[in-house]
Amino acid sequence: MIGPGMIERYVLRKTLASLGAALAVLGALVMLIAFVDIARNVGTRSEDAGFGQLLYLTVLQAPATLLTLTPFIFLFGTLGAFVGLNRRSELIAMRAAGVSAWRFILPAAFAAFAMGIVTVTLLNPLTAAMSTRFETERDALMAGYLKNAPKGAWLRQGDDKRQIVIRARMRDTVGGAVRLRGVSFFVYDVQPNGSLVFSRRYEAAEARLEPGFWRLTGVSEATPGAGALRSESASVPSDLDERTASDRFKNPQAVAFWRLPETIARTEAAGFSATPFKMRLQQMLATPLLFAAMSVLAAAFSLRLMRLGGLAALAGSGVALGFGFFFFNELCGALGKADVLGPILAAWTPPAAALLAGLTLLCYTEDG
Structure with a gap:
C-alpha cells in the first residue's frame, strides 16, 4: 500500500541526490579551472604565493563562478534523476499505477524554487563577501607587481x-x-x-x-x-561611507543582494545611471523561477518511455535547449544593461520562456 506523499518524497530524494552529484562534479571542475587560472595570473607574478595561498584564493573565487552556473546544476541534476528513474522502469510503474507526471515533477520544481530563494538571500551575500576578500588577498600578494599599475576612479556624490x-x-x-x-x-x-x-x-x-x-x-x-x-x-x-564608496568601484555582480536597493538609490541620487544595478536586482529576483524552469524543462525531456526509444536523443535535446535558454538569459542581461530592454522585461523573459517551454512539452507528453 503506497501512502499519500510517498511517491513525491521518493522522487524528491532521488532528485536531491542527483543534484548533489551534479554540484560535486561541476564544483570540482570550476575549482580546477579557477586554480589553474589563479596559479597562472597570481602565482607567476608573486614570490610569496605558495600552494596554500593559491588554494585559499581558489576557495574564495570559485563559489561566485559556481553560483553563476547553478542553473546547469538543476538542469543536469534533474535530467539525471528522471532518466535514471526511467531506465529502472520506475516511471513506467508509476504511470501504469495512474500517477500523473505532474505529481512527481512539481515537488522537484518547488524544491528548485525554494533553493533559488536560499541562493539569492543567503548564498549570494556570502559569495559577494568572499569575492571582495579574494580581491583584497590577491592584491596583497601581487602588491609588488601592481604597485606601478594605474588604478584610477570616478565618483559622484550629492543631493x-x-x-x-x-x-x-x-x-x-x-x-x-x-x-x-x-x-x-x-x-x-x-x-x-x-x-x-x-x-x-x-x-x-x-x-x-x-x-x-x-x-x-x-x-x-x-x-x-x-x-x-x-x-x-x-x-x-x-554622504558616502566606506562600503557605499567601494560599491561604486564594483561590478554589479559583486554587490550583495540585500545591498542592491541601497546602491541603486545612492547611485541615482548621485546622478549616475543605476540600470546595471537594477538589472542585477531583477535577475536575482527571477533566480528562483529560473531554477524551477530548468527543473521542469529537464524533467519534461526525460519522460519518454524507454521502450519507445530515442530517450538519449530527447535528453540531449533538453540539455541543448537548456544551454540555449542560459545564453538567451545572458543576452537579455546584456541588452538590459545597455538600456535596449527594460530591466524587468530583460530579467524575467528568459526564465518565463523556459518554464513555458517545459510546461508545454509536459502537457504534450502527459495529455497528448
Whole structure:
C-alpha cells in the first residue's frame, strides 16, 4: 500500500541526490579551472604565493563562478534523476499505477524554487563577501607587481542642492578606509530648474574618506574668477561611507543582494545611471523561477518511455535547449544593461520562456 506523499518524497530524494552529484562534479571542475587560472595570473607574478595561498584564493573565487552556473546544476541534476528513474522502469510503474507526471515533477520544481530563494538571500551575500576578500588577498600578494599599475576612479556624490564629481588617478584601501591620490573635486550647485552651475574645484594630493566627509591633504582650491588658494588640509562633506564608496568601484555582480536597493538609490541620487544595478536586482529576483524552469524543462525531456526509444536523443535535446535558454538569459542581461530592454522585461523573459517551454512539452507528453 503506497501512502499519500510517498511517491513525491521518493522522487524528491532521488532528485536531491542527483543534484548533489551534479554540484560535486561541476564544483570540482570550476575549482580546477579557477586554480589553474589563479596559479597562472597570481602565482607567476608573486614570490610569496605558495600552494596554500593559491588554494585559499581558489576557495574564495570559485563559489561566485559556481553560483553563476547553478542553473546547469538543476538542469543536469534533474535530467539525471528522471532518466535514471526511467531506465529502472520506475516511471513506467508509476504511470501504469495512474500517477500523473505532474505529481512527481512539481515537488522537484518547488524544491528548485525554494533553493533559488536560499541562493539569492543567503548564498549570494556570502559569495559577494568572499569575492571582495579574494580581491583584497590577491592584491596583497601581487602588491609588488601592481604597485606601478594605474588604478584610477570616478565618483559622484550629492543631493538636490549640490553635486560633486570626483576624479582620482590612484585609489586604494588601507585598513578598510578608502583613499584617493591625485584627486580633483568638481563642485556644482543645483539650480531651481535642475541645471548645474560650477562652483569650485579642489585639487589635492590625497583624499581619505572619513565618517561624513572627505579629508583632503595638500589642497589647492579654485573658484570662478579668483586665484587658487593653497592649504595643508581641507574637508568636503560627503554622504558616502566606506562600503557605499567601494560599491561604486564594483561590478554589479559583486554587490550583495540585500545591498542592491541601497546602491541603486545612492547611485541615482548621485546622478549616475543605476540600470546595471537594477538589472542585477531583477535577475536575482527571477533566480528562483529560473531554477524551477530548468527543473521542469529537464524533467519534461526525460519522460519518454524507454521502450519507445530515442530517450538519449530527447535528453540531449533538453540539455541543448537548456544551454540555449542560459545564453538567451545572458543576452537579455546584456541588452538590459545597455538600456535596449527594460530591466524587468530583460530579467524575467528568459526564465518565463523556459518554464513555458517545459510546461508545454509536459502537457504534450502527459495529455497528448
